[in-house]
Amino acid sequence: MEQRHLGRTGQRVSRIGLGTLTWGRDTDEHDAAELLKTFWDAGGTLVDTADVYGDGEAEYLLGRLMDGLVPRRDLVISTKAGSVPDPDRRFDGSRGHLLSALDASLARLGTDHVDVWHVHAYDPATPLEETLQALDIAVASGRARYAGVSNFCGWQLAKAATWQLAAPGARTRLASTQMEYSLLQRGVEREVLPAAIDLGIGMLPSSPLGRGVLTGKYRGDATPADSRGASEHLAPFVAPYLDDTASRIVDAVTTAADGLAVTALQVALAWVRDRPGVTAPIVGARTAQQLTAALSVETLSLPDEICRALDDVSAPVHRYPDHDWSTL
Secondary structure: OOEEEOOOOOOEEEOOEEEOOOEOOOEOHHHHHHHHHHHHHOOOOEEEOOOOHHHHHHHHHHHHHHHHOOOHHHOEEEEEEOEOOOOOOOEOOOHHHHHHHHHHHHHHHOOOOEEEEEEOOOOOOOOHHHHHHHHHHHHHOOOEEEEEEEOOOHHHHHHHHHHHHOOEOOEOOEEEEEEEOEOOEOHHHOOHHHHHHHHOOEEEEEOOOOOOHHHOOOHHHOOOOOOHHHOOOOHHHHHHHOOHHHHHHHHHHHHHHHHHOOOHHHHHHHHHHOOOOEOOOEEOOOOHHHHHHHHHHHHOOOOHHHHHHHHHHHOOOOOOOOOOHHHO
């Protein structure tokens, strides 16, 4: 699999990443082992997790598999901290919480460092400089090799990156940002992606298949019994992308796939993988068969005319102040 640099760093990662959102909950150790082995055999290196996935079980499972199935040195492990199970405070970006969470992640993973450590979300109750100090301490202590953020909007990302760049050599430059990005969710193109490109921060799209909807499995009001849409706890996650707008985009993806003699999954994934500023979409497959289908996109490059057609049908409305005001 082709390797890409993570933002403006020397770290290289596979241009498709493996997500572990369902590990330890819907994905057991046997299935997780199959997924990781399939990914590794295909040349994949970037594995993404978080301390809250499966209440820590995802990290624990990954640690067990690295112990005997796949060598730790062959993987680029990315994890996140900051989400908390508190209805009154969903995110805790305090230095104390983040560093304690990192230590707990390392214990579950069975490793002395993670390759990329992300703040899971912006915490308005904590001064941003305190949150960023935790990243500096993690990298300086060797517990993380690179640092990034996740789910930061445009001004939050720009503020964080600028703060880090204000003291070259003393603060840790942000390497990446993880955001939802697909043909069904192009909101990052408004401000986040331009900021990331300008600042040399690699984009790691999550849910690149529109939470599974872009595979076409929900066309015609169908809800496969083994799909996320049929899962009691994941159905609300899929529901926002089952509207008429999404249906038109899925139809266009399917038409493009038919014309290219490939699958809708391949078209949707190739589109986001090759967008400007994108380093590696994170794919959260449930089975090794699904993952193999996603990894087959390695040989596919969409023709320019197909990309333009998909751009047009899925184009978000971006007006003032994103476009030149004099043309409005």
